[in-house]
Amino acid sequence: MRTTVLTPHLTQLTRLAMMNAYLVREDDGFTLVDTMIRGSGAKLAAAAEALGAPIRRIVLTHGHADHVGSVDQLRALLGDAVEVLAPARDWRIVTGDRALAPEEGTNKLRGSWMKVATTPDTLLSPGDRVGSLEVVASPGHTPGHVALLDTRDRALISGDAFSTIAGTTVSGVMNWRFPLVAIATWDAGRAAGSARALRALEPTLLAPGHGRAVRQPSAAIDRALAKAGN
Numbered sequence: 692m693r694t695t696v697l698t699p700h701l702t703q704l705t706r707l708a709m710m711n712a713y714l715v716r717e718d719d720g721f722t723l724v725d726t727m728i729r730g731s732g733a734k735l736a737a738a739a740e741a742l743g744a745p746i747r748r749i750v751l752t753h754g755h756a757d758h759v760g761s762v763d764q765l766r767a768l769l770g771d772a773v774e775v776l777a778p779a780r781d782w783r784i785v786t787g788d789r790a791l792a793p794e795e796g797t798n799k800l801r802g803s804w805m806k807v808a809t810t811p812d813t814l815l816s817p818g819d820r821v822g823s824l825e826v827v828a829s830p831g832h833t834p835g836h837v838a839l840l841d842t843r844d845r846a847l848i849s850g851d852a853f854s855t856i857a858g859t860t861v862s863g864v865m866n867w868r869f870p871l872v873a874i875a876t877w878d879a880g881r882a883a884g885s886a887r888a889l890r891a892l893e894p895t896l897l898a899p900g901h902g903r904a905v906r907q908p909s910a911a912i913d914r915a916l917a918k919a920g921n
């Protein structure tokens with residue numbers, strides 16, 4: 692597990708050189724954003740411990756298995772005092788209900804979904820706050836995908852709305868040097884719309900689910916949006 696301190700509030704944790712989770716520092720300890728694939732829990736917990744604060748809550752950006760994979764293990768390791776928060780829309784899918792609402796169109800769900808034993812303490816909707824983080828709607832990669840904007844410094848934890856491996860790329864745009872995110876994307880058109888909305892937040896830092904963080908990312912996002920036909 693590689694640990695990269697990005698800002699005084701934000702640390703990136705990376706496994707296998709391609710998969711990120713984030714520790715967001717709050718007054719009472721850390722908020723962990725995403726949990727990587729199954730089997731990463733002990734490493735994530737150890738990374739927080741090495742940084743000297745407990746994990747108080749776990750927030751998930753979306754329901755794919757490489758983001759929710761270690762929730763159960765972390766719950767077992769850290770106990771029920773750790774609050775688990777997940778986007779309400781995606782959690783319906785995680786619990787087995789794959790039906791789409793009429794307004795969500797007819798695209799098939801994609802990517803890897805797994806059964807999770809943990810029941811979230813809180814189901815999130817866009818506009819909710821989690822400590823310093825604002826929950827921002829960003830559907831497209833999955834129906835209920837959310838990004839998290841740190842209101843202290845406008846760092847944006849984007850989940851899979853963007854990836855930055857082999858260049859900043861909007862979810863749903865095929866990047867043959869790292870096709871995983873596009874292959875797992877449910878609705879590329881909605882993902883492009885969400886990317887545009889996230890760009891309008893004028894983030895100071897883009898912290899993606901896959902790839903390095905990008906500082907002052909607006910120009911890189913604009914180039915990515917141009918490739919997305921936006």
Ligand SMILES: [Zn+2]
Binds near residue numbers: 851
């Ligand atoms: Zn994903």
